[in-house]
Amino acid sequence: AQSVTQLDSHVSVSEGTPVLLRCNYSSSYSPSLFWYVQHPNKGLQLLLKYTSAATLVKGINGFEAEFKKSETSFHLTKPSAHMSDAAEYFCVVYKGGSQGNLIFGKGTKLSVKP
Amino acid sequence: NAGVTQTPKFRVLKTGQSMTLLCAQDMNHEYMYWYRQDPGMGLRLIHYSVGEGTTAKGEVPDGYNVSRLKKQNFLLGLESAAPSQTSVYFCASSLINEQFFGPGTRLTVL
Numbered sequence: 001a002q003s004v005t006q007l008d009s010h011v012s013v014s015e016g017t018p019v020l021l022r023c024n025y026s027s028s029y030s031p032s033l034f035w036y037v038q039h040p041n042k043g044l045q046l047l048l049k050y051t052s053a054a055t056l057v058k059g060i061n062g063f064e065a066e067f068k069k070s071e072t073s074f075h076l077t078k079p080s081a082h083m084s085d086a087a088e089y090f091c092v093v094y095k096g097g098s099q100g101n102l103i104f105g106k107g108t109k110l111s112v113k114p
Numbered sequence: 115n116a117g118v119t120q121t122p123k124f125r126v127l128k129t130g131q132s133m134t135l136l137c138a139q140d141m142n143h144e145y146m147y148w149y150r151q152d153p154g155m156g157l158r159l160i161h162y163s164v165g166e167g168t169t170a171k172g173e174v175p176d177g178y179n180v181s182r183l184k185k186q187n188f189l190l191g192l193e194s195a196a197p198s199q200t201s202v203y204f205c206a207s208s209l210i211n212e213q214f215f216g217p218g219t220r221l222t223v224l
Binding site: 101 | 155157211218
C-alpha cells in the first residue's frame with residue numbers, strides 16, 4: 001500500500017537561507033509524487049510533480065524536489081527562502097487503482113523569519 | 115476560467131441541522147473529490163466521482179452523502195450535522211492524477 005510521511009511538522013528558517021522539507025514515501029511500484037502548498041486560509045496549489053521522468057523536478061517559485069528511489073525520499077528544497085514562502089506544504093503520493101486518488105502527508109508548516 | 119469554486123465559504127450549523135456544499139468546475143474534468151482538512155491530519159478523502167452520475171466512498175464517508183447529476187457539479191450533503199464534522203472542506207477536480215483544488219468551505223457545527 002502507498003503511504004507518505006513528512007518528517008517535520010514545523011520548519012523555521014530565516015529569509016534568504018535554504019529550505020529543506022523532508023518527505024519519505026512507501027509504494028509497491030514506481031510512484032507519482034507531488035508537492036502542494038497551502039497559504040493561510042487558501043486552497044491547495046500544485047508546486048511540482050514527479051511522474052517517472054527526470055528525477056530532479058523543478059516547480060514554481062524556485063522550488064525543486066529530487067526523487068531518490070534508493071532512499072524512498074522526495075524532499076522539497078529552495079536555495080533562498082522568501083517571506084512569501086511561509087505556508088503549509090503537503091507531500092502527496094498518487095494511490096492508483098481507484099482513479100485519481102491521492103494520499104496526503106500530514107503537512108509541514110514553514111515559517112520564515114525576517 | 116474560474117477553475118474550481120465552492121459555495122458557501124463559511125457556515126455555522128447547529129447539531130442535527132442539514133446542509134449542502136456545492137462544488138463547481140469549468141475545466142471539463144471527469145473526476146471530482148471532496149476532502150476534509152483537520153489540524154495535523156492532512157487532507158482525507160470523503161467521497162469521489164469518476165464521472166457524471168457516479169460516486170464512490172473515500173476514506174471517511176460516514177455522515178456524508180454526495181451527488182454528481184451534472185459533470186461540472188459535485189454536491190456534498192450533511193443530513194444531520196455533528197460537532198465532529200467541524201472542519202474545512204475542499205473540493206477538487208482532475209483529468210488524471212493532478213488535482214485542482216477549490217478555496218475551501220469552513221464549517222462549524224455547534
